[in-house]
Amino acid sequence: MDMTTILFYILAIAIVVFSLGVVMTANPIFSALFLALTMVTLAFVYFLLNAPFIAGVQLIVYAGAVVVLFVMVMMLFDLKQEKEAFTKGKFTGFLKIASAGWLCGLIAGAIYMSTEMVVSGNQILDVNKASTKILAKELFSNYVFAFEALGILLLLIAVGAVSISRIKGGTHAK
Amino acid sequence: MGTDFFEISINFVKMVAIFLLMVQLVPALVWVERRGSAFIQNRFGPNRVGPLGLTQLLADAIKFIFKEEFIPSHTRKFLFYAAPVMSLIPGALAFGSIPLSLPFHVEAFELFGQTMGPYRFAFQSFEMNVGIVFVLGISSLGAYGMLTAGWASVNKYSVFGALRASAQMISYELALGLSIVGILMIYGTFDFADMIAYQTGPLTFTWLGSEMTIPFLPNWGIFYQPLGALLLFIAMFAETNRAPFDLPEAEAELVAGYHTEYGGLKMNMFYIGEYGHMMVASALMTTFYFGGYNLPFVEPETINEILLAAGFSATKASLLTSFTFFLVLFTKLLIFLWIFIWVRWTLPRFRYDQLMDLGWKKLLPWALGNTIVTAVVIFVMKTWS
Numbered sequence: 001m002d003m004t005t006i007l008f009y010i011l012a013i014a015i016v017v018f019s020l021g022v023v024m025t026a027n028p029i030f031s032a033l034f035l036a037l038t039m040v041t042l043a044f045v046y047f048l049l050n051a052p053f054i055a056g057v058q059l060i061v062y063a064g065a066v067v068v069l070f071v072m073v074m075m076l077f078d079l080k081q082e083k084e085a086f087t088k089g090k091f092t093g094f095l096k097i098a099s100a101g102w103l104c105g106l107i108a109g110a111i112y113m114s115t116e117m118v119v120s121g122n123q124i125l126d127v128n129k130a131s132t133k134i135l136a137k138e139l140f141s142n143y144v145f146a147f148e149a150l151g152i153l154l155l156l157i158a159v160g161a162v163s164i165s166r167i168k169g170g171t172h173a174k
Numbered sequence: 175m176g177t178d179f180f181e182i183s184i185n186f187v188k189m190v191a192i193f194l195l196m197v198q199l200v201p202a203l204v205w206v207e208r209r210g211s212a213f214i215q216n217r218f219g220p221n222r223v224g225p226l227g228l229t230q231l232l233a234d235a236i237k238f239i240f241k242e243e244f245i246p247s248h249t250r251k252f253l254f255y256a257a258p259v260m261s262l263i264p265g266a267l268a269f270g271s272i273p274l275s276l277p278f279h280v281e282a283f284e285l286f287g288q289t290m291g292p293y294r295f296a297f298q299s300f301e302m303n304v305g306i307v308f309v310l311g312i313s314s315l316g317a318y319g320m321l322t323a324g325w326a327s328v329n330k331y332s333v334f335g336a337l338r339a340s341a342q343m344i345s346y347e348l349a350l351g352l353s354i355v356g357i358l359m360i361y362g363t364f365d366f367a368d369m370i371a372y373q374t375g376p377l378t379f380t381w382l383g384s385e386m387t388i389p390f391l392p393n394w395g396i397f398y399q400p401l402g403a404l405l406l407f408i409a410m411f412a413e414t415n416r417a418p419f420d421l422p423e424a425e426a427e428l429v430a431g432y433h434t435e436y437g438g439l440k441m442n443m444f445y446i447g448e449y450g451h452m453m454v455a456s457a458l459m460t461t462f463y464f465g466g467y468n469l470p471f472v473e474p475e476t477i478n479e480i481l482l483a484a485g486f487s488a489t490k491a492s493l494l495t496s497f498t499f500f501l502v503l504f505t506k507l508l509i510f511l512w513i514f515i516w517v518r519w520t521l522p523r524f525r526y527d528q529l530m531d532l533g534w535k536k537l538l539p540w541a542l543g544n545t546i547v548t549a550v551v552i553f554v555m556k557t558w559s
Contacts, residue, residue, distance in 0.1 A: 029325060033253075036318060043311070052304040053364070059311025060351075065344055068317045072340055075325050075333060132304065132364060 008048055014041045032070045039063040053132045180290050189270065189299040196269050200449045201231040203511060210512070211519040241438035246327070249435065253326035258436070258443035261319025265450025268309045270299030272457045273366050275467050275500035276474055278492045296367075297496050305366040306358070306458075310351060313413070313454060317343045319447060320415075320422065320432045327435040335431025338526070339415055339422035345533040346412035352541035353405035356548035357395050357462055369395075370466030374473075380555055392470035395463040401544050403463040405537055410455035412533065414448060417518040421526055456510035460503060467503040474499065 018041060021034035039062040046055035139147050205220070205228065212219025220227035245254060275297035282292045302308045317340040324336020361369045377391040379398075396403050412419040423431035433444045460466055474495055481491035524532070 033318070033322070040315070052302060053307060056304050056307030056311045060307070060314055060347075064311060064314025064317070065347070068314075068321065068340055068344060071318070071321050071325075072337060075321070075337065 004048060008045070011041055011045050011048065015045070028074050029071065032067060032074055035070070036063055036067040039067060053135060178290070180285070181293055181295075184293075184295060188295065188297075192270055192274070192299045193266055196266060196450055196453060197446055199453065200446050201235065203449050203452075203515075204234070204445075205231050206512070207515050207518075210515045214516070214519045238439050238442045244437060246329075246435055248328050250326040250328065253322045254435075255440075257319050257323035257326055258440045258447075259319075260322060261316055261447035262443045262450070264312050264314075264316040264319070265447050265454055268312045268454045269450060269457065271302045271305060271308055271312075271366075272454070272461060273298045273301075273370065273466070274457075274503055275496045277367075278496040279489070280492075281488050283489075297500060301367075304364045306354065306364050309454065309458065310347075313451065314343070314347055316447065316451065319444075323436070323444070324432040327432070329435055331428045331430075331434050332432050335422045335428045335434070338428075339432060342412055342415070342419065342421065342529065342533075345530060346409045346537070349405060349533055349537035349541050350409035350413060352538065352545060353402050353409060354462060355541075355545045356402045357399045359545075359548055359552055360395070360398050366461050366466070369461060370468060373465045374468055376471075392465055392468070394465045394468075399463065399544070399548070401540065402548075403459070405541050405544065406462065407459060408532075409537060410459065411514070411517065412529070414451040414455055414514075416448070416452065416514060418521040418523050419529060420518075420523060421529060424523060452511060452514050453507065456507045456514070457503075459510050460506040464506055467499040469499065469502045 015038055018034050018038040022031050022038065025031050025034065039058065043055045043058040043063065046052070046058055208230075209219045209227065211217075220230040223230040223233050245251070273296060277294050277296045280293040280295065283290055320339040320343075321336045324332040324334075324339075327333075358364070361372050363369060363372075373393050373395060375393050377388040377393050377397055379386055391397060415422055422428070423433070428434070433441055436444065477498055478491050478495045481494050482488070486494065
């Protein structure tokens with residue numbers, strides 16, 4: 001085994017442990033911190049896979065912004081009642097079993113599909129600086145519609161969130 | 175990492191040395207901060223311990239180490255211990271990925287009867303070909319240190335300080351990211367070394383199809399993007415939580431913010447984290463807008479040739495050239511660090527709504543406008559020449 005393989009296995013085990021931590025800790029703040037660790041470790045896996053730009057963006061967007069917001073919001077609330085409401089009752093029990101089944105289906109599907117995937121020669125990107133340029137060219141030519149549509153979706157979400165917060169006066173309430 | 179033990183060990187030594195450089199600069203900066211603030215406010219500052227109060231630093235370090243290890247009983251122990259480390263690591267990692275000088279070459283030599291091939295060592299802890307994306311990503315993780323410190327302390331002041339700090343960091347990250355897009359479009363790369371290579375020689379640009387050269391100005395980014403440089407500098411102050419943006423630790427309202435409950439070496443680690451962020455910010459400013467380790471009008475080859483002519487071996491000449499340019503970068507870094515200190519003791523603190531308005535309503539639109547104007551100018555230049 002060479003260095004990359006060993007590093008990959010270490011990171012993969014870390015990801016599994018951290019993501020188990022997300023679902024198995026009772027305290028939501030610890031869950032969120034485990035989620036952050038999962039995101040950071042995933043970013044390092046991207047580095048290993050020679051996709052440094054994706055790794056950096058993963059760090060900036062998911063670990064640096066999204067999960068920070070999760071942690072921030074959870075610090076503001078006392079989540080004891082919600083936790084009890086979510087851990088008891090038949091409906092939530094059904095939801096848990098359903099999501100476990102869904103996850104099993106996803107894993108089985110991923111294993112089944114991955115045997116038929118073959119990476120053709122031109123899909124392996126240049127390791128060096130060109131890879132970011134190739135990514136940008138693909139994004140702004142072949143996938144420009146999906147890219148712009150996602151941008152508009154995000155804008156809609158932002159506008160919606162602002163309008164909901166303004167119903168009660170928002171941050172500048174007088 | 176390296177192919178043989180010589181390369182691996184040199185790389186390891188380099189990593190440790192650059193980390194120690196960052197950590198050892200902190201006491202010196204604390205001294206400059208205290209003497210500088212005293213100078214600005216017409217006081218004496220520390221002047222009793224040693225010449226010019228210089229050994230005050232040593233006394234401080236001894237005090238930090240021997241202070242009673244006191245932890246309030248109601249805190250969340252594990253996170254309380256983890257938080258200072260979490261705020262120290264991002265700064266150290268980000269500083270390690272910034273090139274501090276030219277790479278140096280070691281010629282082939284004999285060791286234990288084996289020929290060790292020629293090597294090339296970069297003057298930084300590790301090379302990332304997406305330099306700036308990595309630095310932005312890693313330094314955005316600094317918010318976790320503050321958040322966990324605030325939450326683990328179980329103290330209202332700490333939580334408020336932590337919330338303020340992280341809200342401020344996330345808000346200003348947008349302005350920071352956008353303010354450098356313009357200069358990134360001009361350089362056309364994410365790599366620090368390529369950016370610095372672009373900034374060599376006199377100021378040269380294409381104007382209406384003809385090439386213009388201004389011989390008395392260096393080819394630095396500040397002359398292409400003065401607005402971007404200003405925006406980046408302001409956003410950097412907010413990112414480092416320094417005055418006039420130090421609301422997370424506003425004494426009058428929050429005691430000391432997220433590190434209210436900390437003392438001794440743990441408190442010191444927050445300090446090192448803050449100064450580390452300042453060093454990263456200064457290094458980014460120099461790399462983006464002030465030529466990095468370039469010395470205006472002096473080529474690295476000239477210095478290398480002078481050293482070779484003076485009778486140094488090729489390896490030693492290359493090493494000394496790298497070190498010369500490291501000193502150039504270090505001088506620029508110190509100038510920016512002094513500006514950080516200068517501003518802190520000159521400007522009063524913002525109010526919280528003023529801070530958010532500045533970030534979202536002034537810096538962000540200006541940065542967006544700067545990006546669009548730069549894109550249009552680059553497009554026009556490329557199509558009409």
